[in-house]
Amino acid sequence: MNSNFNNFYYKEVAKLTGAGSWSVNFKDKTSMLDPLARRILNTPEDFKPTPKNAMGFYALDEIVRAQNFFNDCMKGIPFNTTIKMLTYDKKEFWVKAAGQPLFDEQNNIVGVRGVFQDVNVEKMKELSLEKSLEIIASQNARLFNFAHIVSHNLRSHSSNLQLTVELFNSLHNSEEEEKELKDNLVSISESLNKTISHLNEIVSTQSQADDDKSDVVFEDVLKTVKKSIQCTLNKSKATIISDFSGVPMIPYIPAYMQSILLNFISNSIKYKHPDRDPIIEIKTFSEENKNYLTVKDNGIGINLQKYKNKLFNMYQTFHRNEDAVGIGLYITKNQVEALQGTITVESVVDQGSIFKVKF
Amino acid sequence: MMPTVSPIKVACIIDDDEIYVHLIKKIIKMKKLSEELLVFSNGQEALTYFEALPEKPTVSEQNTLPQIILLDLNMPVMDGWDFLEKYKNTAFSKNPKSTLYIVSSSIDPYEMEKAKSIDSVTDYLIKPISIEHFQTIFNKTV
Numbered sequence: 001m002n003s004n005f006n007n008f009y010y011k012e013v014a015k016l017t018g019a020g021s022w023s024v025n026f027k028d029k030t031s032m033l034d035p036l037a038r039r040i041l042n043t044p045e046d047f048k049p050t051p052k053n054a055m056g057f058y059a060l061d062e063i064v065r066a067q068n069f070f071n072d073c074m075k076g077i078p079f080n081t082t083i084k085m086l087t088y089d090k091k092e093f094w095v096k097a098a099g100q101p102l103f104d105e106q107n108n109i110v111g112v113r114g115v116f117q118d119v120n121v122e123k124m125k126e127l128s129l130e131k132s133l134e135i136i137a138s139q140n141a142r143l144f145n146f147a148h149i150v151s152h153n154l155r156s157h158s159s160n161l162q163l164t165v166e167l168f169n170s171l172h173n174s175e176e177e178e179k180e181l182k183d184n185l186v187s188i189s190e191s192l193n194k195t196i197s198h199l200n201e202i203v204s205t206q207s208q209a210d211d212d213k214s215d216v217v218f219e220d221v222l223k224t225v226k227k228s229i230q231c232t233l234n235k236s237k238a239t240i241i242s243d244f245s246g247v248p249m250i251p252y253i254p255a256y257m258q259s260i261l262l263n264f265i266s267n268s269i270k271y272k273h274p275d276r277d278p279i280i281e282i283k284t285f286s287e288e289n290k291n292y293l294t295v296k297d298n299g300i301g302i303n304l305q306k307y308k309n310k311l312f313n314m315y316q317t318f319h320r321n322e323d324a325v326g327i328g329l330y331i332t333k334n335q336v337e338a339l340q341g342t343i344t345v346e347s348v349v350d351q352g353s354i355f356k357v358k359f
Numbered sequence: 360m361m362p363t364v365s366p367i368k369v370a371c372i373i374d375d376d377e378i379y380v381h382l383i384k385k386i387i388k389m390k391k392l393s394e395e396l397l398v399f400s401n402g403q404e405a406l407t408y409f410e411a412l413p414e415k416p417t418v419s420e421q422n423t424l425p426q427i428i429l430l431d432l433n434m435p436v437m438d439g440w441d442f443l444e445k446y447k448n449t450a451f452s453k454n455p456k457s458t459l460y461i462v463s464s465s466i467d468p469y470e471m472e473k474a475k476s477i478d479s480v481t482d483y484l485i486k487p488i489s490i491e492h493f494q495t496i497f498n499k500t501v
Contacts, residue, residue: 148467152433155464156376159487163382166490170389177385187378306441 023113042087059084073112094123218244238278246285256335268297301349367393371425392497402442428459
């Protein structure tokens with residue numbers, strides 16, 4: 001009676017939590033799935049569980065883990081985990097699973113038994129939450145960097161402004177000195193304007209990300225970009241070699257693609273090697289269902305050991321180069337990331353750099 | 360009121376902001392804060408100078424060395440932090456007659472905290488610094 005009593009409660013708990021029970025006996029070579037387990041695994045009526053076909057219910061990338069749990073159990077160590085399983089008809093789903101060693105009458109471990117519960121809905125929610133969290137964290141990092149820029153750059157202008165005014169107000173300014181100070185005011189207001197237009201550009205990157213994408217043909221974008229910097233290209237004697245046969249077009253925001261290519265190409269020219277004419281190789285290809293764009297140059301390269309972490313930050317310039325502003329790569333990264341892509345770089349000093357965009 | 364003799368013989372400024380450097384030059388000249396001013400536009404240029412200094416300067420050489428260094432943080436080529444990392448290995452950084460101030464427009468608490476932990480840094484000053492404050496710093500160094 002006691003056993004029936006327990007049985008009743010176990011069955012109710014199993015129903016309520018949606019948990020199935022199973023056992024595998026390696027000595028008798030027998031296996032058991034209770035009705036709930038069968039329902040979760042979607043097995044046909046006549047399916048006969050055996051120790052051999054047990055592993056077929058685990059997702060391919062989880063089989064090693066599952067086997068380890070079984071092996072541990074055979075040594076007397078129970079497990080409690082979340083693992084990806086397969087239904088009889090090969091659909092992946094997540095379960096919470098707990099297992100214990102199975103003993104025979106002589107108290108020898110002969111197998112494993114346990115319960116599992118379908119937690120697919122919850123796990124999928126968790127995974128999507130994790131993904132959102134990642135996106136939010138990266139946005140947050142960019143915002144933090146942005147706030148830092150605003151604070152730093154506006155402060156440096158305002159500080160110059162304040163000093164200039166202080167000097168203006170102090171006595172003994174000759175006419176010449178006053179003119180110098182006035183010139184200062186002009187340069188400060190110019191720099192201030194420039195900073196603000198940079199900030200504008202960044203803010204608009206973020207807000208345009210919601211705009212509609214359309215099919216962007218790489219060849220066409222390159223043509224437009226080349227045209228817009230024809231003069232620079234001729235002057236630098238740059239050669240551009242392109243191969244878009246791997247991926248001729250992708251859905252993207254046309255303006256971004258143009259800006260991305262323009263930035264890479266003008267960087268390659270800006271940081272060309274003094275001893276050779278720039279050669280820029282642009283290529284698209286696809287790998288494991290992802291599309292890539294690479295831009296390779298033979299320029300002066302970047303010391304990545306030193307600058308890797310700062311390369312894509314704003315106002316970071318690494319060369320004593322007059323037209324280095326330190327905003328191009330920052331904007332490129334923002335545009336790529338705004339559309340859930342990533343950007344990486346490889347470089348050897350004195351040999352050149354390769355920028356790689358994963359769309 | 361105005362001092363007739365400069366409190367300092369040589370001052371040094373490491374900063375890439377040309378307008379700022381220009382303003383400091385004016386202030387130093389006007390208030391006669393230093394007789395001479397060395398200007399470097401990034402950490403690398405300054406480091407090259409400091410590394411080339413003699414290990415045991417003679418008395419006359421001592422008089423040509425900067426007594427006060429104003430270091431910016433955000434600069435191209437070599438920033439203030441990288442400069443400090445290398446500067447601490449120079450013989451000059453042990454010179455008791457010289458003080459180094461970080462002068463930055465960054466109000467990042469992390470950077471301020473980091474600055475405090477570096478021995479060769481006397482203080483972290485936030486731009487803008489008033490003319491009066493400059494006078495105080497220069498007079499304090501004597």
